[in-house]
Amino acid sequence: MGRPREFDIGSAVAAAARLFAAEGYEGCSMDRLVQATGVHRASLYAAFGSKRGLFVECLRTSMADVEGQYGLLLVALVELAARDEEVRALCAQTTGVWGDDAALELGTRLLARAGLNGGTS
Numbered sequence: 001m002g003r004p005r006e007f008d009i010g011s012a013v014a015a016a017a018r019l020f021a022a023e024g025y026e027g028c029s030m031d032r033l034v035q036a037t038g039v040h041r042a043s044l045y046a047a048f049g050s051k052r053g054l055f056v057e058c059l060r061t062s063m064a065d066v067e068g069q070y071g072l073l074l075v076a077l078v079e080l081a082a083r084d085e086e087v088r089a090l091c092a093q094t095t096g097v098w099g100d101d102a103a104l105e106l107g108t109r110l111l112a113r114a115g116l117n118g119g120t121s
Helices: 009-023 030-037 041-048 051-062 067-080 085-098 101-113
Strands: none
Touching: 009 030, 009 041, 009 051, 009 067, 030 041, 030 051, 041 051, 051 067, 051 085, 067 085, 067 101, 085 101
């Protein structure tokens, strides 16, 4: 039998989601995720299986927090949705839950992230 988990999953997911939203999926190394979450690499792999598994859990969790997670959804759409069916399905579900304003908000944030239109990211 394995040892009991010694970290709060919710806190680790929230910290990872903030990092993914700020730096992108490809921009986040496991070293940065370990640093941001305060959870050992082996524990992250045991809990989530992979960096992708952690990202997917962040995306699932983000559906409940519209304002705080537009950045994470933007990363999912730009970096993973085209090649990852599960991520694409979660993006479709999330934008459906968030409603018609999601597309406009995502577009505005994409332009802002690129330094265009004077928006906020």
